[in-house]
Amino acid sequence: MSLTVDQQKQAAARAAIDYIENDWVVGVGTGSTANHFIDALATIKDRIDGAVASSEASAQRLKAHGIRVFELTAVGELPIYVDGADEINANLQMIKGGGAALTREKIVAQCADKFICIADESKLVRVLGQFPLPVEVIPMARSLVGRAMVKLGGHPAWREDCVTDNGNWIIDVHGLTIDEPIKLETAINQIPGVVTNGIFALRPADVLLLGKTSGVEVFKNPASAR
Numbered sequence: 001m002s003l004t005v006d007q008q009k010q011a012a013a014r015a016a017i018d019y020i021e022n023d024w025v026v027g028v029g030t031g032s033t034a035n036h037f038i039d040a041l042a043t044i045k046d047r048i049d050g051a052v053a054s055s056e057a058s059a060q061r062l063k064a065h066g067i068r069v070f071e072l073t074a075v076g077e078l079p080i081y082v083d084g085a086d087e088i089n090a091n092l093q094m095i096k097g098g099g100a101a102l103t104r105e106k107i108v109a110q111c112a113d114k115f116i117c118i119a120d121e122s123k124l125v126r127v128l129g130q131f132p133l134p135v136e137v138i139p140m141a142r143s144l145v146g147r148a149m150v151k152l153g154g155h156p157a158w159r160e161d162c163v164t165d166n167g168n169w170i171i172d173v174h175g176l177t178i179d180e181p182i183k184l185e186t187a188i189n190q191i192p193g194v195v196t197n198g199i200f201a202l203r204p205a206d207v208l209l210l211g212k213t214s215g216v217e218v219f220k221n222p223a224s225a226r
């Protein structure tokens, strides 16, 4: 058996189904791996109550499968959140936002008791930062935030064709070596006009289901009680 990248994503997504208990409302991420998860969730839709989506795209896919979609405000807390990542390190800290859904992803993840990251093996890295760091900004703050990112050692690029589900813009910051993810996540979020940035270190994943060429490997966050 030698799984392709897409098969690795699908295998990780299917493995996440084992963590879903009856009558749960499931937090659902965004992206190609999360899409595999939504498709897998459809096979057990009769034993769950529904889902909360981290993007309009995921909400549409869930609804197309006949899965009930709740507003987060109607549910409050969630037992679980399942999502992909652009990069993840050994502490299960991540870069997310390649699909521009980082803010809603961070909000839904924060409401979840357990965060399961599903990813193909290319996403596991030693140090975060090879993938350009997405930062969601209020449009009028784009230049201000860009200059601040240069001071932090990055090379910002405006994702010109992208408006987020929240009506904001994305700056992708290249060239960062993120040795201290919590520190940088916190620092960037202090810049006026930043909605949030794609470092998920203050709230890392609890479990990583990593699809590899040989199958799925499970990593548990040693710092997590969940």
Ligand SMILES: O=C(CO)[C@H](O)[C@H](O)COP(=O)(O)O
Binding pocket: 029, 030, 031, 032, 033, 034, 083, 084, 085, 086, 095, 096, 097, 098, 099, 100, 101, 102, 105
């Ligand atoms: O953060 C995300 C979207 O904002 C995705 O989780 C991330 O981009 C990974 O995507 P994919 O599963 O397609 O590789």
